[in-house]
Amino acid sequence: MTKRLALIDMGTNTFHLLITEVDESGNRTDFVKTKLPVRLGQGGISKGAIAPEAYERALKTLKDFRKQIDEYGVETVRAMATSMVRNASNGEDFIKDIYKQTDIQVEIIDGEREAELIYYGVRSAGVLDEQTSLIMDIGGGSVEFILCNSQEIFWKQSFEVGAQRLMDQFYTQDPIPAEQVEAEKHYLTQKLQPLTEAVARYKPARLVGASGTFDTLCDIDALRRGDNSRQLAQPAASTLEIADYYKIHQDLLHKTHDERLAIPGMLEMRVDMIVLASIIVDFVLETYELQEIRVSAYALKEGILQETFEGHD
Structure with missing residues (x-):
């Protein structure tokens, strides 16, 4: 059927x-x-x-x-x-x-339900295993964090610190001034306190980025290395080396809107918001000392799909 x-x-x-x-x-x-x-x-x-x-x-x-x-x-x-x-x-x-x-x-x-559906979507991409991962889904309005492995969710929470909200608050000039980068990180330190406590408890081994910003980071990284296979078919699961991420991050911080738009792999709809989103990625990697980034092309809608067919509660 x-x-x-x-x-x-x-x-x-x-x-x-x-x-x-x-x-x-x-x-x-x-x-x-x-x-x-x-x-x-x-x-x-x-x-x-x-x-x-x-x-x-x-x-x-x-x-x-x-x-x-x-x-x-x-x-x-x-x-x-x-x-x-x-x-x-x-x-x-x-x-x-x-x-x-x-x-x-x-x-x-609501945010809890959103986080749960993102988990099902990410899990179906095959990026999780028995080790504890920290899933992060950066939206325009909220960011969902899920501490989990391939079997279960240990902790989840949605925070209203999405890239559009951060943009309205911290994106005063282009390129973004260094003091605004620091201001955003200081703000995240306060807002993400419950996450900091949960990370200390569950000790994730890696960051798993869910679609959106992370797909674009992977596209930029691949094209930078002369690999255009992602343009033909986007894999469900990818890996992004920390050092490669930081090369892109530095570029995003120091380039203007037009210069970012010229980066191969950049999407016009993400060109400004990705700066604020990348600062969150940097904050999470640095604060929680994560040494690996995996990326799932699947997120919320694939989670709905999983739920519809597998009948999760």
Whole structure:
């Protein structure tokens, strides 16, 4: 019995659509896999509401998604909204408008649930083993951290310190001034105190980055080494050497917007936010003394897929 379904991840920065078919053996055929820079948090995240322009962009994108969903005759649609919508004063109205205009029923998920779904997605990419890992998923609105291994979650928490929020707060000039980098790290030290305590308890061996920023870092790293295989097909699991990460990080800190855009592998929709996101990566590696980075191309939407087919609670 094959089942065709559409998964929508409405992130603060990016909206993802996956239209896929899964057969009874669990083999997947993807028909549509798209990500669009909707920037739902732009102009509103720090004010606690979805700004009118972002609201319209999102509705237009979801109408386009609906057309594709109908074209492929999908019977099951699961749409998830995360940090921006759950914290927006007009979030509920937004969800009602989406339903009215597209017939898509959106679930607003809390940070705990988001972290759990990310875990299932990352686990299905094959990057986890019996050692303890720290998964990090950097969104525009929130960042999820999960301490886990391939068998279970030991601890998880979502923090409202996403790249769009950090950008509004610390990105005062381009390139970012050194004192703003330090200010962001000082802020993270305070905000991530519960994570610091959990890391001391569970002692993760490595960092596992979930999609988004980490995919782009891997793309830049591969092209830098003259390897363009990732442009043809993105692997579910990758490794990023710490030294290679730091070469890219230094570049991101010292280049201007246009210079970053010229880096092979850089996506225009990430060109500024990746600076703030990379500072979080640096902070986590340094503070928790992690010596290895693995990357999962799978995250929330693949977690929903796992849950839909495996029937997790």
